[in-house]
Amino acid sequence: MHFSVKTSHPAQTKTACLILPVFKTRQLGPAAEQVDVASKGALSRALKRGDIDGSMGQSLMLYDIPNVQAERVLLVGCGPLKELTQAQWSRCVGKAVEIADQAKPGDAVIALPERDDKAARYADARDTVIAAGNATYRFDQCKSNADKRPHPLRRLTLLVGDGKIATTVRKGMTHGQAIANGMALTKDLANLPGNICTPSYLADAARKLGRGEAKLKVSVLEEKQMEKLGMGALLSVSRGSRQPAKLIVLEYKGGKPGAKPVALVGKGLTFDAGGISIKPAAQMDEMKYDMCGGASVLGTLAACVALDLPLNVVGVIPASENLPDGDANKPGDIVTSMSGQTIEILNTDAEGRLILCDALTYTERFKPAAVVDIATLTGACIIALGHQASAVLGNDDKLTEELLAAGQASGDRAWQLPLWEEYQSQLDSNFADMANVGGRAAGSITAACFLSRYTKKYKWAHLDIAGTAWVSGGKEKGATGRPVPLLTQFLLKRARLAE
DSSP states (O other), X not given: OEEEEEXXXXXXXXXXXXXXXXXXXXXXXXXXXXXXXXXXXXXXXXHHTTSOOSOTTOEEEEEOOTTOOSSEEEEEEOOOGGGOOHHHHHHHHHHHHHHHHHTOOSEEEEEOOOOSOHHHHHHHHHHXXXXXXXXXXXXXXXXXXXXXXXXXXXXXXXXXXXXXXXXXXXXXXXXXXXHHHHHHHHHHHHHSOTTTSOHHHHHHHHHHHHTTOTTEEEEEEXXXXXXXXXXXXXXXXXXXXXXXXXXXXXXXXXXXXXXXXXXXXXXXXXXXXXXXXXXXXXXXXXXXXXXXXXXXXXXXXXXHHHHTOSSEEEEEEEEEEEOOOTTSOOTTEEEEXXXXXXXXXXXXXXXXXHHXXXXXXXXXXXXXXXXXXXXXXXXXXXXXXXXXXXXXXXXOHHHHHHHHHHHHHHTOOEEEOOOOGGGGGGGOOSSSSEESOXXXXXXXXXXXXXXXXXXXXXXXXEEEOTTTSEEOSSTTOEEOOTTHHHHHHHHHHHTTOOO
């Protein structure tokens, strides 16, 4: 979808669909008031009929409004103006774009809320673009008779009443488009089935991303190279699969030469059956989403490229499958990680931490300013936080606070869990330096405790996205593209570009 910013009188704006926010109770926003005056009260009369009073979720499509250049006017209820949050505005935009898209208008114009705060205007523009991208996203790559929709919504213009804030709105739009495109890439990769999106496919997607980009270097380590490096933990997981493991490395050099990079390490389990500790059959198809951490790293790097971000960023994605096989890990096996630490594998379904620990050790060579790993790591995280927030844990308070703030600012929120020394003893093993699981209690925390043993040489934070990376079951099933908004906001703030 193409996005643009325009400053004009809403009644004189030519478009197939003019989207206007309406607030409770029957309160017209500034743009809607201008249209109402031009049309001699047409909107007020429509509101008095009672079909819409401005409550959240309401909508009303109007046609042939006098003295208005738009072919149709869509009123969208946004609730009380003073209580309008980022999340609520995003929901309003999503609903409006879905309705407009169904009408097949080709283009639409949406009036943004009038706010005094510059940062809020930036956020409204950014979130409008992201919400529109989410509303129009379709995954039909694997359908033989996909509906091509002859007149989908192709252009959305953000209408502002004051030319003085157009620059701020345009900045938000640009950032939002990069994030939306990064989310779409993340969703495309995650929604592909495991027989297509293999570790090799994921590596090819990374190479494609780097093709023709002078600032982005992509390299892929094969199993023989990983074996020479001593990545016994990572390679122990791939032994049960016919698909070879890959270690995908992306180096984006947008900052000053020699400046320490921010490293993003994403779990890339392209399918996880649990190995010998096999998962239940119900909803096992959704384990194609176990690579969402890796996919989000690619989506975030795509946003960095699109924004020409003045920052050095490294992406590391350990990619593998976890399947039962005669050569697969067995409960009780002991493997040696790249760091030299030994691990007793008590549960082969706790494989994400095995591939991540070697990737985290490998990341040391980049001398990073900070490292964030992203993983659909534990079902316990869903029990703790549901599907609303990702969990964040780490060894540096400032880095953790940066991520929490980025989540709050982007609407892609996270919540901190403790990483206290007292939890470490749950990983004690009689036969190795550590066990790969610490029992049912505090499962998300002990998983992070495991990773913390490989991150002592740098500032590190862990994002557990098991509850936020995809939506389960039914017609809504699919990847969410999270936490690309959080990660991109975090990098934008580090680059001093975010409002």
